[in-house]
Amino acid sequence: MSVSTPYLELQDLGKRFGAFQALSEIQLSIRRGEFVCFLGPSGCGKTTLLRIIAGLEQQSCGRLIQDGRDISREPPAGRDYGIVFQSYALFPNLTIAENVAYGLKGQTRAWRRARVEELLDLVGLSGTGAKYPAQMSGGQQQRVALARALATAPGLLLLDEPLSALDALVRVHLRNEIRALQQRLGVTTIMVTHDQEEALAVADRIVVMNAGRIEQVGTPLEIYRQPASPFVADFVGKVNRLEAVSEGDHWVRCGNKRWYCPPGSGGQTAAFHPGARLALYLRPEDRMIEQQLPEDHPGLCWGKVQQVEFLGGNCLARIAIEGLDNQPVDLQFSLNQMDEFGVAAGRQLRFALRTDRLRVFPAAGSAS
Numbered sequence: 001m002s003v004s005t006p007y008l009e010l011q012d013l014g015k016r017f018g019a020f021q022a023l024s025e026i027q028l029s030i031r032r033g034e035f036v037c038f039l040g041p042s043g044c045g046k047t048t049l050l051r052i053i054a055g056l057e058q059q060s061c062g063r064l065i066q067d068g069r070d071i072s073r074e075p076p077a078g079r080d081y082g083i084v085f086q087s088y089a090l091f092p093n094l095t096i097a098e099n100v101a102y103g104l105k106g107q108t109r110a111w112r113r114a115r116v117e118e119l120l121d122l123v124g125l126s127g128t129g130a131k132y133p134a135q136m137s138g139g140q141q142q143r144v145a146l147a148r149a150l151a152t153a154p155g156l157l158l159l160d161e162p163l164s165a166l167d168a169l170v171r172v173h174l175r176n177e178i179r180a181l182q183q184r185l186g187v188t189t190i191m192v193t194h195d196q197e198e199a200l201a202v203a204d205r206i207v208v209m210n211a212g213r214i215e216q217v218g219t220p221l222e223i224y225r226q227p228a229s230p231f232v233a234d235f236v237g238k239v240n241r242l243e244a245v246s247e248g249d250h251w252v253r254c255g256n257k258r259w260y261c262p263p264g265s266g267g268q269t270a271a272f273h274p275g276a277r278l279a280l281y282l283r284p285e286d287r288m289i290e291q292q293l294p295e296d297h298p299g300l301c302w303g304k305v306q307q308v309e310f311l312g313g314n315c316l317a318r319i320a321i322e323g324l325d326n327q328p329v330d331l332q333f334s335l336n337q338m339d340e341f342g343v344a345a346g347r348q349l350r351f352a353l354r355t356d357r358l359r360v361f362p363a364a365g366s367a368s
C-alpha cells in the first residue's frame, strides 16, 4: 500500500436517529500517521462520527475503508483501533497494570508484564502498576487510559474529548504529551474536541463540523487564516465582523471606506455583485502600526481607543474607527507597541487594517 493511499476513508456517511439527521454527507480521507481533530460546538455530531468509526454506532448510509479494507459492517472487535473516552473508564477494582493489560490476550504472562511496563513507561507512569485508579490523579488516569488504548499497537487511535475533564494546566501539559507520543509512534489519530485552542495546538488537520456537516477541512493555519465560512471564522479564534456593501469588481464599501478584496478572499463570487450586503471578517492581529505608515496605504485608519484589555504578552484594544459607522474593531497590539504608540483608552491612533487579509462573505440572510 503506497504512503499516499488514505489510511481511513469516510465515504458519504450519514446518520439518522429516528427523524433526526445527526450527520450528513460526510466525506473525509485521513492519511497514515496523521493527527486529525474533529472540532465543533456541542451537538454538531463529532462524537457520533467517532463512534461510527469505532463501530459503536452504525451509520445509516455510506462506507468506511480502513487500510484498504471495507469495515462498514465490521463489529468493533474486528476493527483495528484503541480508544480513550472523556471519563477515564478504568476498571476501579483492577490495578493500573491489570487495566493496561486488559486487551492483551494470547501471550505469555512474562510478555504481558514486560509490555505493560513498556506502555506505562511510554506515558510517563513507570512503577505505578500496582496502584489502583482511585490512587491516581485525573491526568494520571487519563494516561493509563492512553496506555491501555495503545496496548495492542493499533493502527488507529481514537480520542473522545480525552482532556475535557482535566483542569487547564494538566490539559495543556497532557495534550502536548499526547502529540509528542503520537509523533513518536506514528499512529494515525483522531481526537474529538470542542476546544479550538486544543485543536489548533495539536492537529495536522482540523475537521470543523457544524450541525452534522463538515464545514471545512484544513491545517490549523488554513482554518485560522482562510476560514471557508462565517461559521468557521467565528468558531475558531477571535474575529471582527464588519458590515459592508459590494461595489462590484472586488471593491467593498464599509462605512465611508473603500477596500479592494481580491478574488480568493473567501465567500462566493456572487457576494461581490454590486449592491450585495457583505460580512467582512478580520482577525485582531491583522493590522499594521508603525511610525512610517505611508499616507496611501489602502487600509489606513484613524481611531479612538475605547478600552484596552490586557492579555499578558499583548493587549486587545477596542477602537472606534473614523468613518466606520459605529462598528468598533478589536485589534491586538504587543506590549512594546502599546508603549511606543500610546495604546490606551481615550487616545487617538493612526494605523492600517490589513485589508488583504479580509475574508468576505455574503451577509447572513442576504441573497447571494
Ligand code: ATP
Binding pocket: 017, 020, 022, 040, 041, 042, 043, 044, 045, 046, 047, 048, 049, 194
Ligand atoms: P458534544 O460535544 O456535546 O458531545 P457532539 O458534537 O459530540 O456534542 P453528538 O454527541 O455526536 O454531538 O450528537 C449529535 C446529535 O445527535 C445531538 O443532537 C445528539 O442529541 C444526537 N444524538 C446523539 N446520540 C443519539 C442517540 N443515541 N439517540 C438520539 N439522538 C442522539
